[in-house]
Amino acid sequence: xxxxxxxxxxxxxxxxxxxxxxxxxxxxxxxxxxxxxxxxxxxxxxxxxxxxxxxxxxxxxxxxxxxxxxxxxxxxxxxxxxxxxxxxxxxxxxxxxxxxxxxxxxxxxxxxxxxxxxxxxxxxxxxxxxxxxxxxxxxxxxxxxxxxxxxxxxxxxxxxxxxxxxxxxxxxxxxxxxxxxxxxxxxxxxxxxxxxxxxxxxxxxxxxxxxxxxxxxxxxxxxxxxxxxxxxxxxxxxxxxxxxxxxxxxxxxxxxxxxxxxxxxxxxxxxxxxxxxxxxxxxxxxxxxxxxxxxxxxxxxxxxxxxxxxxxxxxxxxxxxxxxxxxxxxxxxxxxxxxx
Amino acid sequence: xxxxxxxxxxxxxxxxxxxxxxxxxxxxxxxxxxxxxxxxxxxxxxxxxxxxxxxxxxxxxxxxxxxxxxxxxxxxxxxxxxxxxxxxxxxxxxxxxxxxxxxxxxxxxxxxxxxxxxxxxxxxxxxxxxxxxxxxxxxxxxxxxxxxxxxxxxxxxxxxxxxxxxxxxxxxxxxxxxxxxxxxxxxxxxxxxxxxxxxxxxxxxxxxxxxxxxxxxxxxxxxxxxxxxxxxxxxxxxxxxxxxxxxxxxxxxxxxxxxxxxxxxxxxxxxxxxxxxxxxxxxxxxxxxxxxxxxxxxxxxxxxxxxxxxxxxxxxxxxxxxxxxxxxxxx
Numbered sequence: 262x263x264x265x266x267x268x269x270x271x272x273x274x275x276x277x278x279x280x281x282x283x284x285x286x287x288x289x290x291x292x293x294x295x296x297x298x299x300x301x302x303x304x305x306x307x308x309x310x311x312x313x314x315x316x317x318x319x320x321x322x323x324x325x326x327x328x329x330x331x332x333x334x335x336x337x338x339x340x341x342x343x344x345x346x347x348x349x350x351x352x353x354x355x356x357x358x359x360x361x362x363x364x365x366x367x368x369x370x371x372x373x374x375x376x377x378x379x380x381x382x383x384x385x386x387x388x389x390x391x392x393x394x395x396x397x398x399x400x401x402x403x404x405x406x407x408x409x410x411x412x413x414x415x416x417x418x419x420x421x422x423x424x425x426x427x428x429x430x431x432x433x434x435x436x437x438x439x440x441x442x443x444x445x446x447x448x449x450x451x452x453x454x455x456x457x458x459x460x461x462x463x464x465x466x467x468x469x470x471x472x473x474x475x476x477x478x479x480x481x482x483x484x485x486x487x488x489x490x491x492x493x494x495x496x497x498x499x500x501x502x503x504x505x506x507x508x509x510x511x512x513x514x515x516x517x518x519x520x521x522x523x524x525x526x527x528x529x530x531x532x533x534x535x536x537x538x539x540x541x542x543x544x545x546x547x548x549x550x551x552x553x554x555x556x557x558x559x560x561x562x563x564x565x566x567x568x569x570x571x572x573x574x575x576x577x578x579x580x581x582x583x584x585x586x587x588x589x590x591x592x593x594x595x596x597x598x599x600x601x
Numbered sequence: 602x603x604x605x606x607x608x609x610x611x612x613x614x615x616x617x618x619x620x621x622x623x624x625x626x627x628x629x630x631x632x633x634x635x636x637x638x639x640x641x642x643x644x645x646x647x648x649x650x651x652x653x654x655x656x657x658x659x660x661x662x663x664x665x666x667x668x669x670x671x672x673x674x675x676x677x678x679x680x681x682x683x684x685x686x687x688x689x690x691x692x693x694x695x696x697x698x699x700x701x702x703x704x705x706x707x708x709x710x711x712x713x714x715x716x717x718x719x720x721x722x723x724x725x726x727x728x729x730x731x732x733x734x735x736x737x738x739x740x741x742x743x744x745x746x747x748x749x750x751x752x753x754x755x756x757x758x759x760x761x762x763x764x765x766x767x768x769x770x771x772x773x774x775x776x777x778x779x780x781x782x783x784x785x786x787x788x789x790x791x792x793x794x795x796x797x798x799x800x801x802x803x804x805x806x807x808x809x810x811x812x813x814x815x816x817x818x819x820x821x822x823x824x825x826x827x828x829x830x831x832x833x834x835x836x837x838x839x840x841x842x843x844x845x846x847x848x849x850x851x852x853x854x855x856x857x858x859x860x861x862x863x864x865x866x867x868x869x870x871x872x873x874x875x876x877x878x879x880x881x882x883x884x885x886x887x888x889x890x891x892x893x894x895x896x897x898x899x900x901x902x903x904x905x906x907x908x909x910x911x912x913x914x915x916x917x918x919x920x921x922x923x924x925x926x927x928x929x930x931x932x
Contacts, residue, residue, distance in 0.1 A: 299740070325740065331770065336729045336763030343733020343747075346718060347668075349740060351733075366760070370723045371730060379711035380702030381924040383718065415925045439927035 274459040281451040283429035283461075284314050284422075288352065290462070291436055292322050295350055298436060301328040301337055302354030311356045312392055312451050338364035338389065342372050342441075345387040350436050355391040358407050358445065372441040373416030384439045388432065393421075394447040394485045394535055395583055401571035404579075406535040408445040408484070409542030412512040418442040419512040420466055423450065423487035425457045427510060430464030438466070445512075447485030447535075469516040471523070475505035478593050479523040481546055482533040483509035486584050490533045493589035500590075502597055512542060520546060521553045528559040529596040533584050538566040560596040565589050608819045613886045619661070619818050620881065621895055623653040623874050626677040628899045629686055632907065633676065633693065633707075637853050641910075642693045644706045645722075649677035651848035654873035655780050656681045658821025659748060662829040665715065668747040670731040673708035673722035674847075678750060683715045686906035696913030703916055704924065724785075725758030727751060728777070732764050735773035735838075746774040746832045753842075754785025756802065757793050765806040765840070772837035776828050777803065779840065780815065782847045787859035803840035815845030816871040848872070 278286070291298045300315060306329040309316035319327040330337040334355060341353035355361045361368065368389070376384050395404035412419045420435060420442060422428045428446070435442035472487065473494050482490040487508050494504040505523050509515070524530045530550055534543040543564045550562055568582040610616055630648040637646050649656065656677040663669070663682075671678040679689055684700055692699025693707050701711045701720070709720035718734065721727035731749035738745040755761050756779065768775045779799055783790055790797050803810035809831060813824040821843060828839045846868035850857050881887045 331763070331766060333763035333767060335760050336732060336767045339726070339729020339760070339764070340733035340736055340767060343718075343730040343735070344737040344740070345733070346730065347734045347737025347741075349737045366723055366726055367729055370726055371721070375711075375719070376927065377924045378701060378705045378709040378719070379713075379924075380699070380704045381928070382701070382711055382713040384927045418926075439929075 275456040276459045277454065278425060278457050279451065280425055280428045280453045281312065281314055283425045283457060284432070284446065285316070285318070287429050287432040288315060288318065289321070291352065291433055292318070292326060294433070295436070297348065297350040298352060299326040299328060299349065300352045300354060301330055301341060303330055303332060303356050305329060305354050310354070312448070314451070315354070334360050334363035335367055339367040339371065341387050341389065342367060342375075342385055345385045346383055351387055352432070352436070353387065353389045355389060357403060357448070358391050358393040359403050359405050361391055361407070368411070368417070368441075368443070369414055373414045376440065377416060385441050386436070386439050387441045388435045388444060389441065390444045390446060392448045393445040394449060395567070395572045395579060396449045396485070398574055398576055398579055399572075400574040404572035406567065408443075408512055409534070409536040411443050412515070412542055412545075414513070416441070417513065418466070420444045421484035421510065421512055422446065423484050423508055423510070425453070425455050426461060426464060429457060429461045431466055433463040434466045442466075445484060449485050450488075453488065466511055467516065469510055469519045470508045471505060471519065472508045473504065473506040475503035475527065477503045477527055478529040478531060478596055479505050479507060479520070479527045480531050480533060480589065480593065481507045481509065481520055483512060484535070486533045486535050489584060489586050490589055493586045493593065496586065496590050497593050500594070502593060504593060515545065515549070517549045517553065520549060524550055524554045525557045528557055530558070531563045531565060531589065531592045531596060533565045533589055535567055535584060537569050538564055539569065541566065563592040563596050565592050607814075607817055608823050610880060610884055610886065611819065616877070616881055616886060617891070617895075619657055619822070620874070620877050621899070622657040622681050623818060623877070624895060625686070625899050625902065626653045626656070626680050627874060628903050629680060629689075629906070630676055632903050634849070634853070636693075636907070642707065644708070645673065646693075646707050646853050647674040647851065648849050649674050649847070651868065651872065652780060652782060652815065652845045653677055654818035654821050655778070655815045655843045655845055656750070658818045659776075659778060659825040661822045662825035663746070663748060666743070666745050668716040668718060668731070668734045668745065670718045670727040670734070670747065670749045671720060672724070672727065672751055673720065674752070675710055675720050675750070676707070679710045679712070679717060682712075682717050684710065684712045684717060686902055687909040688712070690906040690910040691913045694910040694913060695915070696910055697916045698909065698913040725751065725755040725760035728755065728760050728764035731775050732768045732773060735768065735775045736771065739771070739773055744833050746776060746829055748776045748778060750778045750780060752785060753779055753781040753783070753790055753799060754788070754793070755779070756799055757785070765803065765808070765838070768838040769806045769808045772835070774832035775838040776825070776832060777838060777840040779842050780845055781842050782845050784847070784851070784860060786851045787855070789859070799842045800840070803842070808838045808840055809836075810840035810842070812842045812844060815843035816873045816876065818873055818877055
C-alpha cells in the first residue's frame, strides 16, 4: 500500500531529521513555492515559535510573511479566514489546541460554514496548525486532545501527522486544498528523530495507512499514540501475536475502508486514542466497525483512551491517565483471549 | 466630538438615487414582514427599517472592488450593494435561485460578484473576517477597502477589541461601521457597556473615530467618503459610530417589552426617508409626482422579486450534501 503517497525513489538519499525540522522544512518549502503563503500566529517570528518549529524563518522571509500576532486567537484565525477569502494562502499557527478554544467561533461558525452558507460561492483555502496532546506534565489547561471534537465538524479537514514523512509532506497538500484544513501536531512528536528521504515532499491527505502489517488484531490509532502503539505491536509479536497498526492520518473525512478491511482480516480491533472515550473519535471508529464489520468480529472492540479526568500535573497520575504501551498490550491480549 | 452638520443637498440625480435606494429597502422589507406572516419566509427575519440611511450612505463611497461584511440584519446592505431584489427574495424563500442557493436564508446573504461576504449571524464574528480581507488586500498591494458593519452590541464582544487592535496594529484598510441603534436585541447600551461613548472606546485603538448622524443619509455618505479616502490612501482603519434606530422589533419573535413606545415614536420623527424627501421637495428638486413614480417603480420591483421567488425551484434533496467541501479546486 502506498501509504506515503509521494514517489520516493528506492535508493534515495536519506537525511536524519526531527519531526520539528520536517515541519519547518514543509513551511519553508510552501513559502518558497507560493508567494500567497504566509505564516501567522503568536510568537512565530521573533521568538521562533513556541515549539521552535518556525525558528529562523523570520530571518529568511521577513515580518510580512512570518507574522507575529497579538494574543487574539479569534481575531487572527478569523483574519486567516478573511485573507484566504481575499486570495492568500495563510498558514495560521495556534500555539496549542487548548488556545484554539478561543477561536472556536471562527473555526466552527465561519471556516466550516461559509462555503455552504454561500451556496458554494466562497471557499476558504486556509491551513491552521496547532499542537495537541498531553505527556509533558502541563496539567489540565495545556494537555487537551480535542482533535476529535474538530473531526465532528463538517466543512473542515482534520489531519494528524504522526510520522516524519507526514510532518514533511502533509502541509503542502493541505495548502493546495481549497477548503480549511486543521493540522494537529502532537507535542511529544516534535523531538522524534529518524531518517527521511532527502527529497521527501508532498503526500496525499485522504487515506489512512497501515504502519505495520499483521494478521491477529487491528490496532487503530493516530497522532501521538502511534509510536506507543507500534511499540505495543512489537511487544505483542514477542508473545506470538501479530498486530496490524493503522494510522488514521486524516481524522475528517475519516477513511474508514482500511479499518473495516483490516478488521475483516483480523476479526479483532483495539482503538488507541488520547482523547476521552465519551462522545469521541474512538467511539466513532467503534461505530464504523460495528456498522460495517459487525459479523466479522470475534471479540468486542476494545478502546485504550485517556482516563476521564482533567489532566493532572503529577507525573505518575498523568502517566496513569494516558494510553500507555502496557495498556495497549493488555487490551490486545484480552481481545485475543475472547476466542483465541 | 459632536455630530457633523447636515451637508448641503447633492445634485438632483444623486439625491434621487439616495432616496430611491432607501425607499427600495423600506418597501422590500415591509413586503418581507408581510410574507413572514404569510409563512412564505421562515427562520429568523431581522428588518432594517429605520436604519436605511446607514447602508445607503456608506455604499455610495465604495467601488465594486471593495468588500462588504455585514450582519444578520443585512437585507438593506445587500440591496444597496447591488444584489438583486430577486436573488435576495428567492433566498428568503429558500429557493435555488437565491443568492446563496437557499442555503443561507435571511441571515446569510452572500454574493461573489459584488464581494458581499455575508450575512454573518454571530455577533462580532464578521469583524475578524474583515480584518483578513483587508490584510489580503494590503499584502497584495491592492488599494481596496473592506467595509465592516456591526451593531453596538458587538462592541461588548472580545472579537471587536481583538479585531480593532489587529487592524490598527497592521494599518489595514478596514472601515469599522458601528450601527448604534441603542438596543442589542433587548439590552440597552447603558445596560451592557461600562463606557457608553463608543467613539472614545474606538479611539483608544489609535484610529480615527467619529460619530455620525445615522438618520441623515447625506451625513453618512460624507463621513463614509472621508473614511474611505483615508483608508484607501494607506491611513489604516477607522471607526464610525452611526447613530440610528430600528423602528421595528428585533426579529419577528420580539414583543418589544424592553423599550418605551414613545421612544420609538420620537425616533420615527427622524425617519431618514421622509426627511430626505421633504428636503428635496423644499428645495424644489422633486415634486409629488416624482415620488409617486418612484413608489410605483419600487412596488413593481418588489412584486417582481416576489413573483421570481414564488416561481423559483427547490434544490433537489439529492444535492443536500453539496458545498460542504469544494467541488473544483480554484487553483
